[in-house]
Amino acid sequence: MNVRITVRLKPGVLDPQGRAVHHSLDGLGFDGVEDVRIGRIIDMQVADGTGEDTLRKMCEQLLANTVIEDYAIEIVDTAKAPA
Amino acid sequence: MSFRAAVITFPGSNCDRDMARALEAVSGDKALSVWHGDTDLPERLDFIALPGGFSYGDYLRAGAMAANSPIMRAVAAQAERGVPVLGVCNGFQVLTESELLPGALMRNASQRFICRTAALTVGNTSSIFTDGFEPGERLRVPIAHHDGNYFADEDTLDRLEGDDRVAFRYLDNQNGSRRDIAGVLSANGRVLGMMPHPERAIEPVAHPAMGGADGRRLFENVMQALTSA
Numbered sequence: 201m202n203v204r205i206t207v208r209l210k211p212g213v214l215d216p217q218g219r220a221v222h223h224s225l226d227g228l229g230f231d232g233v234e235d236v237r238i239g240r241i242i243d244m245q246v247a248d249g250t251g252e253d254t255l256r257k258m259c260e261q262l263l264a265n266t267v268i269e270d271y272a273i274e275i276v277d278t279a280k281a282p283a
Numbered sequence: 284m285s286f287r288a289a290v291i292t293f294p295g296s297n298c299d300r301d302m303a304r305a306l307e308a309v310s311g312d313k314a315l316s317v318w319h320g321d322t323d324l325p326e327r328l329d330f331i332a333l334p335g336g337f338s339y340g341d342y343l344r345a346g347a348m349a350a351n352s353p354i355m356r357a358v359a360a361q362a363e364r365g366v367p368v369l370g371v372c373n374g375f376q377v378l379t380e381s382e383l384l385p386g387a388l389m390r391n392a393s394q395r396f397i398c399r400t401a402a403l404t405v406g407n408t409s410s411i412f413t414d415g416f417e418p419g420e421r422l423r424v425p426i427a428h429h430d431g432n433y434f435a436d437e438d439t440l441d442r443l444e445g446d447d448r449v450a451f452r453y454l455d456n457q458n459g460s461r462r463d464i465a466g467v468l469s470a471n472g473r474v475l476g477m478m479p480h481p482e483r484a485i486e487p488v489a490h491p492a493m494g495g496a497d498g499r500r501l502f503e504n505v506m507q508a509l510t511s512a
Binding site (some may be wrong): 213214216217219220261262263265267268 | 343344347351379380385386387389390391392393394432434435436459
């Protein structure tokens with residue numbers, strides 16, 4: 201099955217990258233941009249039936265640094281149920 | 284007494300030879316070099332150093348991949364036994380990613396890579412790394428990093444300060460670190476992570492921009508503590 205993990209900085213954690221991009225958008229003349237925050241999308245193909253617990257462990261141990269980042273797990277599509 | 288120090292090299296470490304050279308210059312003994320894929324450390328180590336660099340190309344997050352490499356399990360076990368562990372720059376990032384130290388190192392607030400000699404003040408003076416310093420003493424130690432912006436939540440920062448675990452602070456904080464923190468100690472005081480490079484300040488060189496010798500004292504502190512123990 202296909203899983204999408206979205207990792208983003210926690211609210212309140214300064215995002216210097218987002219701030220620089222915000223500044224560039226202003227410089228290009230795009231008005232009305234109020235905030236820019238940059239995150240990361242990790243698309244994975246995992247064995248059918250991989251549990252949410254396992255996916256959560258992957259996030260906690262490696263994919264996200266929970267000191268500064270939040271993560272969200274989204275099952276994009278599940279393959280057919282096993283025969 | 285010989286001083287048995289190990290320097291861990293990860294793919295992308297680039298200060299491992301500087302660290303080994305510094306340890307040898309101060310102790311007179313050759314440092315042992317250990318590859319990240321090794322599962323065991325040499326026996327009877329007195330000191331473990333995680334050097335600076337860009338382990339695994341800083342993939343995912345600086346230090347994240349190295350923190351999960353096989354040798355780090357052995358490093359964590361030795362740290363728990365009280366073997367002093369020093370992580371410098373990328374080594375500090377590896378220590379926070381492996382949760383041997385609290386907090387995280389984020390992109391510099393300026394977004395710029397900073398390479399200069401930093402003025403530091405000494406915080407803790409009771410750990411094996413810092414017991415030869417005077418409280419509030421000023422040191423000059425080179426920094427060179429893109430991700431040195433120390434972050435931890437307010438409770439953690441209060442706890443670090445309350446437990447006297449801030450080893451060094453920047454006098455002129457240029458990377459955005461919370462509470463000017465440049466180096467932190469573990470709860471047992473045996474693990475130190477710091478962004479400045481003491482191994483680059485080992486001998487007085489003619490030019491003042493070349494780092495000086497303030498870093499040497501950190502290594503001397505450790506050796507003194509170990510030989511008098």
